[in-house]
Amino acid sequence: MTEDVNPETLPSGEQPLESRGENRSQRPASAAFKEFMASGWGARPELSTERGAAAPFTAERRDRLSAQFPGQRLVIPAGTFKVRSNDCDYRFRPHSAFAHLTGLGAEQEPDAVLVLHPVDESEAPDGVTGTPGTHRAVLYVRPPAGRDSEEFFSDARYGEFWVGARPTFTDLETLTGIRTAHLDTLRDALAKDVGPDGVQLVVVPGVDEAVEAVVEEIRAAQDTGGSDARLAEALSELRLVKDEHEVAQMREAVATTIAGFEKIVGQLPAAVAHRRGERVIEGTFVGHARQEGHAVGYETIAAAGDHATTLHWTDNDGRVRTGELVLVDAGVEVDSLYTADITRTLPVDGVYTDVQRRVYQAVLDAADAAFAAAVPGNKFRDVHAAAMEVIAARLGEWGLLPVSVEESLSPEGQQHRRWMVHGTSHHLGLDVHDCALARRELYLDATIEPGMVFTIEPGLYFKSDDELVPEEYRGIGVRIEDDVLVTVDGNENLSAALPRDPDEVEAWMARLSAR
Known part of the structure; x- marks a missing residue:
């Protein structure tokens, strides 16, 4: 079926299984409704965000991890929502390694991925010196959807109308002290310079299947492997002595x-x-x-x-x-x-x-x-x-x-x-x-x-x-x-x-x- 066919107009026997979960919903879909829904909104209230108390400690933890993996790109996902039953999710809890390295706790931040990019003397961006083992941390996140988007009012998992506003890039950078980027740019960022003679790509296993699949695809295309188990081991050992x-x-x-x-x-x-x-x-x-x-x-x-x-x-x-x-x-x-x-x-x-x-x-x-x-x-x-x-x-x-x-x-x-x-x-x-x-x-x-x-x-x-x-x-x-x-x-x-x-x-x- 092409995307422009409305499943609600099909005979019930022809409706795809994946769309039947919406049968209970009676959400308006007219153009007039969408146009009206996108209008009349004031500025979003600013979130009161200050630098988190954990930020200086998480920076030091990332440095300790970095020293163990020179030249390797480290991928630490927060994880995704887990289904409790049918279309109901459990309350989100980020993976512990992600929380340890970012300081984000509670229900922050589903689908986010922390990446530690290796840098050398020729790069040294953002004031990084580029000493051996140095990495530049970037937090890839899903940004807030515009109020003119359907996600805003129709997406029960991510939509602001359903679950509240997500923090902006600036909010997260202020809170964590980590540079942030759009989740859509993750794939290209992971693939950069990967190869047998270049950057090695490693990911924490068992956290986010979609991210792991992207990593595997990149590694297969570049004929390179990755020490995923060693990364998981190192992240665990990083917490043996508490700061x-x-x-x-x-x-x-x-x-x-x-x-x-x-x-x-x-x-x-x-x-x-x-x-x-x-x-x-x-x-x-x-x-x-x-x-x-x-x-x-x-x-x-x-x-x-x-x-x-x-x-x-x-x-x-x-x-x-x-x-x-x-x-x-x-x-x-x-x-x-x-x-x-x-x-x-x-x-x-x-x-x-x-x-x-x-x-x-x-x-x-x-x-x-x-x-x-x-x-x-x-x-x-x-x-x-x-x-x-x-x-x-x-x-x-x-x-x-x-x-x-x-x-x-x-x-x-x-x-x-x-x-x-x-x-x-x-x-x-x-x-x-x-x-x-x-x-x-x-x-x-x-x-x-x-x-x-x-x-x-x-x-x-x-x-x-x-x-x-x-x-x-x-x-x-x-x-x-x-x-x-x-x-x-x-x-x-x-x-x-x-x-x-x-x-x-x-x-x-x-x-x-x-x-």
């Missing part, structure tokens, strides 16, 4: 998350009264996250009773009963997209039973041992090992291990891991499992450095049908998770304001319940 701005964002995320936990305690009576009490807890936290930040950093876990023994319980459709524990694993993602990741295991009625307290104290002692190991000079894997020594020792004291503690702790044993199969720590930042593509030698086998931010989260999980533990333990799941910043002389528990000692938890809950 001053990132640490400030993490503090904000943690503080906002702690406030959310306080609200949860206040809603526990409502959770007990509701047939889906776990949803009451989840809804309380998610509502708080949207009010005070961008969203949650991951799906909230609100696991009561035996559900707490399922590590990633996100159904959250169960009852919350007095006398039981509820494990809440939650984190607010602030507008810059940095997220906290905190877990507390709370007695629903405010007081731990003797057995619950015994299990809880074992997990707390394991966490404290992990904190003692989370210092500069130790290995990242030492944090987990320290926690496991305590977990194995307690399980041995309780007579649950089929072998000695020493044998269980050996690589050939590991029987204690039946009751804690997950790791103790992971890096934290823009992603809840940050830096996930970093090489093993820079992550698990790495030496701990000041500026690293990661979790400490041991746990014990005794499922209700576990016949290898006494009945009094069955159905109890406990995890305590805090966010730690490594300092020059040790570490700081960023989430220390949220009580973790069992006596302090009970007193905290009592104070909040009395309000």
Whole structure:
């Protein structure tokens, strides 16, 4: 069918599938309407845009990346909208590498692409010196559509009438400190000087299929390849040590998350009264996250009773009963997209039973041992090992291990891991499992450095049908998770304001319940 045929004039059986989603719409299409729609608009209000606080830090991050890829053109897409169902999209969140290098968070900027163009001594545009490894950053974006365009009023995904005005090139340049250009010029910009003896083109894989396809087409035409995996790896490793701005964002995320936990305690009576009490807890936290930040950093876990023994319980459709524990694993993602990741295991009625307290104290002692190991000079894997020594020792004291503690702790044993199969720590930042593509030698086998931010989260999980533990333990799941910043002389528990000692938890809950 040619473009000038209106699908609405065709018999229903001949209407293409791709146009049928508009059958519900009754948008006017007359020339008179379009002419009238384009008239009578005043000047757009100017957006209040200042240089973002992240801008000097993102420039330094781009410089560090640049030094690793001399002569290569680096393509870092923000990503596209993702369909939730039919023609409804999820709320847009840019790819973390894009956010890290531009400072754009929240819902900025769909379809945008950051490109780091290599420059040499002969170019040196815009004051760039052209030293080896130097790149010139350009942000390719979709500009606002004119009010005389159909996009303005008819495009439900991008149209200003539907989703609001997009920032102008000037707005984005002011905010980010990065030169901007029209998205339509991206293809030619990517292809410039690409070849076996020229510029190598690399793109972050798995972010934007359309951009990847353009890159592949250019590389195929110029008979050249690209180290896409190495770029993805480098972008992940770039975040292993947080800068001053990132640490400030993490503090904000943690503080906002702690406030959310306080609200949860206040809603526990409502959770007990509701047939889906776990949803009451989840809804309380998610509502708080949207009010005070961008969203949650991951799906909230609100696991009561035996559900707490399922590590990633996100159904959250169960009852919350007095006398039981509820494990809440939650984190607010602030507008810059940095997220906290905190877990507390709370007695629903405010007081731990003797057995619950015994299990809880074992997990707390394991966490404290992990904190003692989370210092500069130790290995990242030492944090987990320290926690496991305590977990194995307690399980041995309780007579649950089929072998000695020493044998269980050996690589050939590991029987204690039946009751804690997950790791103790992971890096934290823009992603809840940050830096996930970093090489093993820079992550698990790495030496701990000041500026690293990661979790400490041991746990014990005794499922209700576990016949290898006494009945009094069955159905109890406990995890305590805090966010730690490594300092020059040790570490700081960023989430220390949220009580973790069992006596302090009970007193905290009592104070909040009395309000």
